Amino acid sequence: MGLTKNSTGFKAANTDLIVKKTALEDRIIALAGNPNVGKSTVFNSLTGLNQHTGNWPGKTVASARGVCRYNGRNYVLVDIPGTYSLMPHSAEEEVARDFICFGRPDAVIVVCDATCLERNLNLVLQTIEITPNVVVCVNLMDEAKRKKIHIDLDTLSKRLGVPVIGTVARKKRSLDRLLHAVETVFEKNAGCQPVRVDYGSQIEQAVEELTPLLIHKFGSTINPRWLALRLLDEDKTLAAPLKDFLKTDIYCDKLITEKLNSVRLKLEQDGISRESLRDRIVKVLILTAEEICRGVVSYDKKTYNSGDRRIDRLLTSRRAGIPIMVLMLLVVFWITITGANYPSGVLAGILFWVQDRLSDVFMLFNLPDWLHGALVLGVYRVLAWVVSVMLPPMAIFFPLFTLLEDLGYLPRVAFNLDKYFKKCCACGKQALTMCMGFGCNAAGIIGCRIIDSPRERLIAVLTNSFVPCNGRFPTLIAILAMFFVGTSGGLFNSVLSAALLTLLILLGVGMTFAVSLLLSKTVLKGVPSSFTLELPPYRRPQIGRVIVRSVFDRTLFVLCRAAAVAAPAGLIIWIMANVTVGGNTLLAHCSGFLDPFGRLLGMDGVILLAFILGFPANEIVIPIIIMSYMSIGTIAEFEDLLSLKQLLIENGWTWITAVSTMLFSLFHWPCSTTCLTIGKETGSLKWTAVSFALPTVVGMAVCFLFANTAKLFV
Amino acid sequence: MNKKHLSDLKDGQTAMVKKLLSTGRMRRRLQDIGLIEGTEVECLQKGPGGDPVAYLIRGAVIALRSEDSSKVLVF
Numbered sequence: 001m002g003l004t005k006n007s008t009g010f011k012a013a014n015t016d017l018i019v020k021k022t023a024l025e026d027r028i029i030a031l032a033g034n035p036n037v038g039k040s041t042v043f044n045s046l047t048g049l050n051q052h053t054g055n056w057p058g059k060t061v062a063s064a065r066g067v068c069r070y071n072g073r074n075y076v077l078v079d080i081p082g083t084y085s086l087m088p089h090s091a092e093e094e095v096a097r098d099f100i101c102f103g104r105p106d107a108v109i110v111v112c113d114a115t116c117l118e119r120n121l122n123l124v125l126q127t128i129e130i131t132p133n134v135v136v137c138v139n140l141m142d143e144a145k146r147k148k149i150h151i152d153l154d155t156l157s158k159r160l161g162v163p164v165i166g167t168v169a170r171k172k173r174s175l176d177r178l179l180h181a182v183e184t185v186f187e188k189n190a191g192c193q194p195v196r197v198d199y200g201s202q203i204e205q206a207v208e209e210l211t212p213l214l215i216h217k218f219g220s221t222i223n224p225r226w227l228a229l230r231l232l233d234e235d236k237t238l239a240a241p242l243k244d245f246l247k248t249d250i251y252c253d254k255l256i257t258e259k260l261n262s263v264r265l266k267l268e269q270d271g272i273s274r275e276s277l278r279d280r281i282v283k284v285l286i287l288t289a290e291e292i293c294r295g296v297v298s299y300d301k302k303t304y305n306s307g308d309r310r311i312d313r314l315l316t317s318r319r320a321g322i323p324i325m326v327l328m329l330l331v332v333f334w335i336t337i338t339g340a341n342y343p344s345g346v347l348a349g350i351l352f353w354v355q356d357r358l359s360d361v362f363m364l365f366n367l368p369d370w371l372h373g374a375l376v377l378g379v380y381r382v383l384a385w386v387v388s389v390m391l392p393p394m395a396i397f398f399p400l401f402t403l404l405e406d407l408g409y410l411p412r413v414a415f416n417l418d419k420y421f422k423k424c425c426a427c428g429k430q431a432l433t434m435c436m437g438f439g440c441n442a443a444g445i446i447g448c449r450i451i452d453s454p455r456e457r458l459i460a461v462l463t464n465s466f467v468p469c470n471g472r473f474p475t476l477i478a479i480l481a482m483f484f485v486g487t488s489g490g491l492f493n494s495v496l497s498a499a500l501l502t503l504l505i506l507l508g509v510g511m512t513f514a515v516s517l518l519l520s521k522t523v524l525k526g527v528p529s530s531f532t533l534e535l536p537p538y539r540r541p542q543i544g545r546v547i548v549r550s551v552f553d554r555t556l557f558v559l560c561r562a563a564a565v566a567a568p569a570g571l572i573i574w575i576m577a578n579v580t581v582g583g584n585t586l587l588a589h590c591s592g593f594l595d596p597f598g599r600l601l602g603m604d605g606v607i608l609l610a611f612i613l614g615f616p617a618n619e620i621v622i623p624i625i626i627m628s629y630m631s632i633g634t635i636a637e638f639e640d641l642l643s644l645k646q647l648l649i650e651n652g653w654t655w656i657t658a659v660s661t662m663l664f665s666l667f668h669w670p671c672s673t674t675c676l677t678i679g680k681e682t683g684s685l686k687w688t689a690v691s692f693a694l695p696t697v698v699g700m701a702v703c704f705l706f707a708n709t710a711k712l713f714v
Numbered sequence: 715m716n717k718k719h720l721s722d723l724k725d726g727q728t729a730m731v732k733k734l735l736s737t738g739r740m741r742r743r744l745q746d747i748g749l750i751e752g753t754e755v756e757c758l759q760k761g762p763g764g765d766p767v768a769y770l771i772r773g774a775v776i777a778l779r780s781e782d783s784s785k786v787l788v789f
Contacts, residue, residue: 084746089739116773119748282745286753312768312775313759321762415777419763422779428766452739530740530782532747535768535775 026074029182030100032127033111034120035082036536038139041169042111043079046179070179078105086126088237090452100130102245107133107185109178114144114151114166115537117297121289128162128194129226135181136164141174143539147305152296159292161194170542195292199284202270203277206232206263213256218246231260232267233278308537312412321416329505332400334498337477340392347391351384378574379567385623386566391559393474398550401438406541410435414533424513425520425528427456434512437467439554441670442677453529459516461678462691465670466512468505470558471618475665476501478622482645483658508666511698562619569613569620570627577631587628601700602660602707604652611664616672621665656710660703667699720778720786721767723757729788730754736785744786748772755788
């Protein structure tokens with residue numbers, strides 16, 4: 001649920017390798033590491049920025065950059081996507097590899113998870129092969145301590161030959177030592193020689209035969225040993241970036257290719273084929289990591305993660321796993337609905353009191369009626385509706401969801417649902433992108449980069465908007481409260497509305513499965529591909545940070561975006577309601593034109609018009625509906641949802657209208673930001689059009705079927 | 715003797731990897747997370763519906779689909 005400026009388009013797809021320095025002595029530091037080791041937390045603490053963090057692998061899909069100052073020097077930090085290895089298998093891993101190899105960072109900080117150090121060292125060893133300027137940051141030392149894992153950092157540093165710093169990224173002090181270590185890396189003769197992995201005599205000999213040629217050809221632009229190994233390995237993904245970096249196609253160099261062929265032939269005679277060469281390289285790296293860790297890492301308790309296992313046995317159990325998931329969703333909705341009810345009323349009261357005072361001011365200065373109408377009744381009133389209807393549910397839902405995210409529950413959701421995704425020939429990680437879609441569909445679509453298979457990624461992109469984003473939640477909650485559970489409150493009512501909302505979400509999830517399956521069987525044919533899903537250890541969330549982050553990063557950001565769209569929309573509605581053409585207002589013309597079509601779908605022209613005008617932001621749909629009805633009718637004052645319901649009923653709403661509107665809110669075109677993001681991510685107008693049409697057609701079909709079936713029974 | 719696969723393990727059982735039969739990208743992915751010959755793997759638990767299954771591999775919990783775990787020989 002990465003919902004910040006960075007993730008919703010402004011800086012999102014930033015994959016270029018060029019980092020600008022503001023001064024010559026600035027240093028570029030890459031922040032690398034396995035997925036989910038707290039890189040972004042380290043990044044945030046060092047730069048004071050707010051890159052999205054959370055306890056699940058794959059949050060950071062594009063590199064973010066920020067500056068931090070230490071000892072009078074600027075360090076440009078680049079937070080790159082998590083990767084297990086520098087021999088990449090997916091688009092985001094290629095981003096990571098390309099930056100370390102070709103982005104010319106002055107140094108690389110490899111962030112490791114202290115609770116799982118041995119596996120992390122694989123990446124450390126591979127990074128050291130590229131550049132000697134490496135600092136190892138063993139993060140999450142507090143978690144390791146809690147699990148009674150002891151790490152001998154000094155011995156580790158000696159064995160690796162690079163500085164090793166233990167950190168708790170949430171604590172700034174431990175990061176000062178990290179920066180100090182980065183500084184020492186640049187002082188020549190720092191005293192240690194980085195470890196060199198020995199791949200066995202045959203491979204080493206092959207490397208030795210190649211390196212002189214490479215040094216002769218490229219000098220010091222690239223590490224010759226690393227390049228020789230990659231050439232032997234025939235890493236296909238490397239060809240293009242290597243060509244860009246070296247400004248020449250290495251495979252066209254006759255001398256090098258001839259040598260390469262002869263060396264490879266010799267290896268093959270020694271019984272090392274191409275496939276087994278890669279196996280050997282990987283195996284040696286892992287065994288070296290194992291060797292280095294021997295005696296460095298010690299557990300006080302052999303069953304150090306038994307607590308996690310116990311929780312997992314419950315949360316992902318065969319029988320209870322999915323019911324618990326649904327129950328959790330229900331509880332989150334219940335808290336949101338119950339908690340939002342009261343502040344919503346209070347906010348509306350305050351904001352409309354302010355509106356009256358504004359009107360008084362306009363009267364006092366004898367300002368013209370049209371100005372008062374446009375600014376106060378148009379712009380201000382829509383803003384007031386957006387704030388009072390949207391803010392409370394968001395301010396409650398976001399922190400709750402962030403809490404689950406920080407705990408590490410989201411990967412378990414993917415684990416629980418994977419079987420169904422497999423049946424739809426899709427990837428279990430799609431569940432993670434759907435979770436992000438709860439926050440913002442645009443963020444969810446960028447998140448689809450965590451899915452390796454292009455076919456499955458496209459399915460996830462096309463179906464993401466079947467999950468309602470936060471812009472649509474309040475619409476659903478408000479209609480539910482008005483038409484199905486009453487606004488009187490009470491435990492039974494609030495539980496009922498939470499249950500109905502859960503049901504709607506499950507409908508959206510079900511539709512995601514259905515459409516994914518449909519796509520897999522028709523235009524995007526294919527079999528489910530392989531993937532590994534890591535279930536990270538549960539971590540204790542920092543309640544304070546969760547609240548601050550979700551309120552400031554997400555709630556206020558979303559609210560500002562909604563307000564920015566709502567203000568002009570309010571103006572347009574007011575103008576449309578007050579400009580008369582041929583005896584009727586423009587609004588009446590438009591809604592009249594859409595009316596027959598709207599009625600066919602169980603709604604009316606005004607509702608359909610609101611959805612169309614809500615294209616820039618779904619948040620403003622309900623406010624626009626209210627505005628439109630109010631400008632047609634005569635009622636002027638509204639205090640709570642009850643009077644709102646009265647207004648809707650006077651305009652012909654029945655429970656069928658309410659359900660149809662909710663269904664259409666769940667299934668209709670994605671908002672403009674989402675469409676732009678889809679365009680950017682797929683790079684194809686065709687798929688953007690499909691992702692626009694798909695939910696729209698589904699929504700129309702569902703509404704049509706529902707409304708016309710329901711009418712038979714009324 | 716029948717060949718035993720990673721997917722044959724029951725909850726709580728531990729085995730040693732004998733050979734990876736998977737090829738291409740999945741083979742590399744498994745190697746990246748430390749699953750090579752001689753690695754000890756513990757089967758932690760099956761997910762709802764019996765698939766995927768969570769394994770403990772070098773201190774990390776990794777879920778694999780049965781299609782993939784059946785391509786790992788263990789003993």
